[in-house]
Amino acid sequence: MNIAFPDINMLVILPLIVIFGSALALLLIDLFFIPAGNKKITGYLALAGLLFTGLAGVPLWGMEESSFSGMVVVDTFALTLNVIFIIIAAITIIISLDYLPRQGIEQGEFYPLILFATGSFVLLAQSTNLILIFLGIELLSITLYVLTGFAYPRLSSEEAAMKYLLLGAFAAGFFVYGIALIYGETMTVDLNQIRLYLTELESSSTAAVPGPTLLLIGGALVLIAFSFKIALVPFHMWTPDVYEGAPTPVTAFMSVGTKGAALAALIRIVTIALPTVQDAWVPVLAVLAAATMIVGNVGAVAQTNVKRMLAYSSVGHAGYIVLGVVAMSAHGIEAFLFYLLAYSLTNLGAFAVIIVLEQRGESAWSLDDFSGLGQRQPMLAVAMALFMLSLAGVPPTAGYLGKFFVFAAAWESGLGWLVLIGVITSAIAIFFYLRIIVRMFMHEPVRDVQPALHRSITWTIAVAAGAVLLFGFMPNLFIDLAQRSVIALGG
């Protein structure tokens, strides 16, 4: 009996191997070598693992190859996203270092779980096969269910995990159902094969040959699952509760990482597999984006809890990011990458400020806790103001340019009405972002909130604020990279 080894190229999944490998090693190291009271060391080791993952991407730069029977691909698009994901994970770990012991929820498994989740982001950015994308989404979801319920003594954390799990299970069901229908139509789950099937169908299209109905239903079901993960209206209902209940670093991680990874996979699906049936799905996604922008931003106006407000604002921002996908152009994907980076830095920074204000066992999420912050902690207040301006899209911040790029991309693709809604909702958004700034600088302190400023988190906030300004003034630093990624994806 001859045993033939499958034809695989391990280099293609090198970042994946490094990150999953370091997560596995970290689980064991944490269990046997790290003393119970000193789990910060695990956090530092996790940062090292992320660094190695980033370094593993360097030799692959410029490579464009797929392996494992065409299931994974490495290209500049994936590698650029990897850099963003690693930055997100690193900031999340740094802001958790002091937060976890302060809240009494320090457990070594937190950091490997973050690494596993980041690994699933990397997988989603690289996979070109529906089954692999499904596994990536599930890996991501299961990790997040656990992380959401990590603040065990707090009832709201358990409730959030439960809600997320139940609704997430439904979303997973939709996804599998969609894949089954797509397979029923095309007899394949490979994105490239699906495209081949569709072009073949189109070229032979006569009145006698029916359209790809099953594929369209399947695609719609897959879109539902993605909308749930990205929190597009009307599949966003879980977002405020889950974001409020989850430990704050996890909320920060979810609000940027999950959206980025799920959208990356969605971009792969729509650009590789479904460009020929654009007429069917572009309007649907455009309507979803419009509803998301409206509901997210209008919902945020009514919130007095800052964490909930940021949850609604993240729903709104998901709508803006989707504009980059709907545009279906090279500029759109470029804008998507830039927006993701800008939004990640800004949102992680804003959540870091909330973490600083969060006392042990007590939340300081009400607007009142921000009153007079400008008097007590001027630098912190200035940083928070910068993040709020960037979220609102006020120049010269990175958030402004991000919005500008997605609007421009959507406009070029003839989606003027969508841009109009985007601009109007941005104007609404300015109200609730400015409200926090007004509270911080023009109101007297309502109650004494002692900020927990440790060195690591202070530096994180400073670096995030600096980066938001830097990309606001010099977007070229990142745009060149993004442009190269688009060429690799074949836009």
Add this chain to the structure above:
Amino acid sequence: MELLIQIIFVLISTLILGAAVMVVRTRNVIHSALWLIASFFGIGALYLLLEAEFLAIAQVLIYVGAISVLILFAIMLTHNVTSGEGHKFYQRWWLALLVSLMLFAVILVPTLVGQDWTITARPSEESAIAGAVEMGTAFMREYLLPFEIAAVLLLVALTGAIVIAYEERAQRRRILTLAQELALRKQQQQNHAEE
């Protein structure tokens, strides 16, 4: 022959769907679990109908054998769920149904309007991957990466279950807020004074 298979398919599908509806309809959680087993059996029968004997046996062994027993154990070890009376959350279920259907329509209608519904059956591929040998080869060759990722997924699920369920209460104690701590200290002082 063709007709016979169709009839069997309809019968099995009715069994699966009916049992699945009963899972959510019954008040008693144990009965739900038993209906779930019936539904799993039906799916095993469907696999047999598709001439995938190995899958059918695996389905019965794993789902009916292992998972159902696990579910029953979990139910019986949990307090107060075996009794039939629970909270009613569905007093306005028709409203929820209406809203969900409308939301569902938002997604499905635009894709379906103007589409042709005559779906032609596509010829099946020559190489089936339903047998044990074919599945084993596929896992080690074509589907190697999903196979490995599934392993990672299971490990994460296991770790997560331990993190959530196996609570070392000494480590994860409830953290008091400053106000609570002050109140506690005051009370302790009072107790001290009374003694």
